[in-house]
Amino acid sequence: MNLENTTDLQGIAAFYEEELASVTNQDHSQIILITDAQEPSLVRIDDQTFWLKGHPCKDSFVKHLRHILYTLSESSRQTSKSQCTIHAAAVSIAASDDIILILGDKGSGKTITAYALCHYHSAELVGNDLVILGSDEEGKLYLHGGTTSFTMRRRVAHSFFPDIAPDKVNFSVLPSELLDYESKMVFNPSQFNISVCTDKKYIGLVVRVNVHTLATANSVTKSFSKQIEALRLHENFARYIRGQTTPLSLDGNGRVSGYFPSFDSLNMQTIRNKMVSSLLKSPFFYVTAKSPQESATLIMETYAKHRHLL
Structure with missing residues (x-):
C-alpha cells in the first residue's frame, strides 16, 4: 500500500475520500505493508517503510487503520518538515495572517471556545482536537491544518x-x-456557515482556556508557572510520535492488543524542545470564563490589545 498525503491531517480522509486526495503534500508517501496475523504488531523497516500485521476481517483492527496510518507518518512529519501533531484547537482571525492557538485539558472548553470565536467573531476554523504545529527556518511557529469537525x-x-x-x-x-x-x-463547520482555513499561518496568540459556569470570575493572566506549562506541552507534543494514543487493536469490550513502538529520536526531541521554548516566548495567556461566549470575547480583546502594542 502506497499511502500519500499522510503528512497532513487531511490525509486521514484522503485514504477514504477520493476528492480529498490532492489536498496537500503530494510529494510525501510512505509504504505500508499489511499482512494477515491474529495478533497485531508493527515494525519499522526504514524511515518510510512499515510492516503492519493485523486481522483484515476484524473491525477491532480495520476501523482503527486510518488512525494507525496517520500516526505512522508522524516521524516523517517531524524530521522532514519540523512539524508536530498536537492536541489543541485553533482559529484564524478574519482579515489577518494570525492564528490563535487554544490549549486546554480534556473538557476545559477548547472546542466550545473555538466555535464561539468562529460563530460570534467571524474567525475561521483551523483545527479542532488535533492541529499541526510547525517551525520555520527562523524558529517561528505556524499552524497548517487540523481536524475540521x-x-x-x-x-x-x-x-x-x-x-x-x-x-x-x-x-x-x-x-x-x-x-x-x-x-x-x-x-461540520459548513453546517453553520463557518469557514475553514487551510493556509499556513503564523501564531499570533496562545491561550490556555478553562470554561466553567462555576468560575469565580472571568479573567486573563500572563502569570502562570512556565515550568508546569512546559511539562504540559512536552507531554502533548510527544503523544503521537510515541504511539500513546493509537492502539493497534481495540475491541468493543475495551480490550487493547498489539504493540505500537515509539519512533521517537534525539533529533525529534530536540525539534520539539525548541517548539516548546518558542511557544512559551509567544504572547501566552491563561483565560478563565463562565461561558464560551465570554471566553471568546476575552480572547479577542486580548488579541486586539496585543496587536495594538506591536
Whole structure:
C-alpha cells in the first residue's frame, strides 16, 4: 500500500475520500505493508517503510487503520518538515495572517471556545482536537491544518448554543444511557456557515482556556508557572510520535492488543524542545470564563490589545 498525503491531517480522509486526495503534500508517501496475523504488531523497516500485521476481517483492527496510518507518518512529519501533531484547537482571525492557538485539558472548553470565536467573531476554523504545529527556518511557529469537525457534549452545546438545533447536526451517542454527560454531537463547520482555513499561518496568540459556569470570575493572566506549562506541552507534543494514543487493536469490550513502538529520536526531541521554548516566548495567556461566549470575547480583546502594542 502506497499511502500519500499522510503528512497532513487531511490525509486521514484522503485514504477514504477520493476528492480529498490532492489536498496537500503530494510529494510525501510512505509504504505500508499489511499482512494477515491474529495478533497485531508493527515494525519499522526504514524511515518510510512499515510492516503492519493485523486481522483484515476484524473491525477491532480495520476501523482503527486510518488512525494507525496517520500516526505512522508522524516521524516523517517531524524530521522532514519540523512539524508536530498536537492536541489543541485553533482559529484564524478574519482579515489577518494570525492564528490563535487554544490549549486546554480534556473538557476545559477548547472546542466550545473555538466555535464561539468562529460563530460570534467571524474567525475561521483551523483545527479542532488535533492541529499541526510547525517551525520555520527562523524558529517561528505556524499552524497548517487540523481536524475540521466539531464534537461537543450535547448538554453543553444546547446550554451554551441554542442555535445548534438537532435537525442541523449529526449525533454520535454512547450506547449507555447512564453516561448522559458523555453523549456527544458531531457536526461540520459548513453546517453553520463557518469557514475553514487551510493556509499556513503564523501564531499570533496562545491561550490556555478553562470554561466553567462555576468560575469565580472571568479573567486573563500572563502569570502562570512556565515550568508546569512546559511539562504540559512536552507531554502533548510527544503523544503521537510515541504511539500513546493509537492502539493497534481495540475491541468493543475495551480490550487493547498489539504493540505500537515509539519512533521517537534525539533529533525529534530536540525539534520539539525548541517548539516548546518558542511557544512559551509567544504572547501566552491563561483565560478563565463562565461561558464560551465570554471566553471568546476575552480572547479577542486580548488579541486586539496585543496587536495594538506591536
